[in-house]
Amino acid sequence: MAGPASLIGLDWGTTSLRAYRIANDGSVQERREGPLGILAITDGDFAGALARTIGDWLRAEPGLPVLASGMIGSRQGWHEAPYAPCPAGAADLSDRLVTVDGPDESVYLAPGLSTREPGTGVPDVMRGEETQILGALEALPDADLFVLPGTHSKWATVEGGRITDFRTWMTGEVFDVLRRHSILGRLMEGDGQDEEAFLDGVDRGAAEAAGVLHAIFAARTFGLMGDLPGTALAPYLSGVLIGAEIAGARAWSGGRKPVVIASGRLTDAYLQAMARLGMAGEAAAPDAVVRGLFGLARAAGLLERDHG
């Protein structure tokens, strides 16, 4: 544990808890990660889970502010931090922090973000991604479109330091349930990659006028007919779904250049898919969530109050 910290930042989601000891220049001094996502904490003892994960950090530096973002602030989490409406930047979010009693001291929970589609009023929501977007924006202040691929992919537009609007695509979860629970999984073999099958899928998912509910069926018929080996079927299906997402998101976001915030492997897949569809994208720097949490703490006056 090198030197005094200025903030403990928590990226606390559905399946995992990532904790960061953050120095007063925003750099990471120490990090921990465990499977203590909110779904794993069935007794509601979030303070206990936090004490088990970083109790030594808290005891070593009493009074250090603790700020968490992600599903921990949802109705199924520690306490609900109601959604902030778009447009919203760090100042808007920091106005809406919710405080809960931690193991030793208070823990601040960041709100999620909500939007409604103009005209139809259809709502959309995110929790945790807003913090990553604002963090990634610090390193790329001119970026105006961010993509967070995954279980529920989010595409968000940004102007003047605030998230102006966003949409969700259920790409990752649809892939997962189709693979594990539908007939499409029956002919699939292995967990390998197959770049050619993936990119063929991207083409098809983006171009198929009959829609994705039709396009995905080829992940069965290619196998039945022997056109693709079993090992190529999962990459192909993944491509179809990601291609459909990118085409839909391009229709929504209208020609902006997307910045991808994800793990290295997922970032590569999305950048490859975008390139295949003639769309230039770039990768965000790592640890966007750390920069986002630090910026949020600064906007909320937590850094000054405790260590100013």
Place this chain on the structure above:
Amino acid sequence: MAGPASLIGLDWGTTSLRAYRIANDGSVQERREGPLGILAITDGDFAGALARTIGDWLRAEPGLPVLASGMIGSRQGWHEAPYAPCPAGAADLSDRLVTVDGPDESVYLAPGLSTREPGTGVPDVMRGEETQILGALEALPDADLFVLPGTHSKWATVEGGRITDFRTWMTGEVFDVLRRHSILGRLMEGDGQDEEAFLDGVDRGAAEAAGVLHAIFAARTFGLMGDLPGTALAPYLSGVLIGAEIAGARAWSGGRKPVVIASGRLTDAYLQAMARLGMAGEAAAPDAVVRGLFGLARAAGLLERDHG
């Protein structure tokens, strides 16, 4: 058991076996239905399953031809009856019947149908639906587009008594896996209908330029935000998927008037959804599969040979 029969027809699918004693005018003399679909017959004893279901019919009229269509002719069924390529009518299918040894005598298995998308060569397949389409066509000889909604919805074009092409949409299975295995099911309550929510979903599924992977997420956010009660979320999701299917199928089939072949409730839902989208459709008469099996048996000379 009234009068001598001319054919025993079997509609033998994944989850059920439907058997029909058919008179020489094509009418149904007797029918039986059981849960002996091919997935339920794990020991491969299809002859035994048939004997348990209609052994008395077979013993009462030895020599009566038995003709089966559906997944029973797939690789996972009794014996593979290879796909016939489009275009195909009753004569083309009857040329490709496959014979297996039944409990007392031979059983004829109808082939499925295959097609490939022009340009891309992407394959599509059906098994059983081709028999229903040809049966429905007998009552509506001028129809040129048939829809068989369900787990895997099929849309097929017809010209000159032959099925010229078709496409599959995985609408029913996607609904099922999303409801049972994805986060969308969490807020859903009950199995009731909600016509308004269903038709709102149809509008959205058909119109959403961002695509169906985005549109389905509203089945969660409407619940989170309290815009829709839990009982409306499943009908809404069903509407989104059916709306997306119909819009995609309309793009593919180009303005033909669809004939819907399904149970009463599913037929009503599709006709309602089509009407909402400004598309005129009509319902096929019941027992299309019986007329299809009878026509196939006639084309194969089975009726003449045994009872001519």
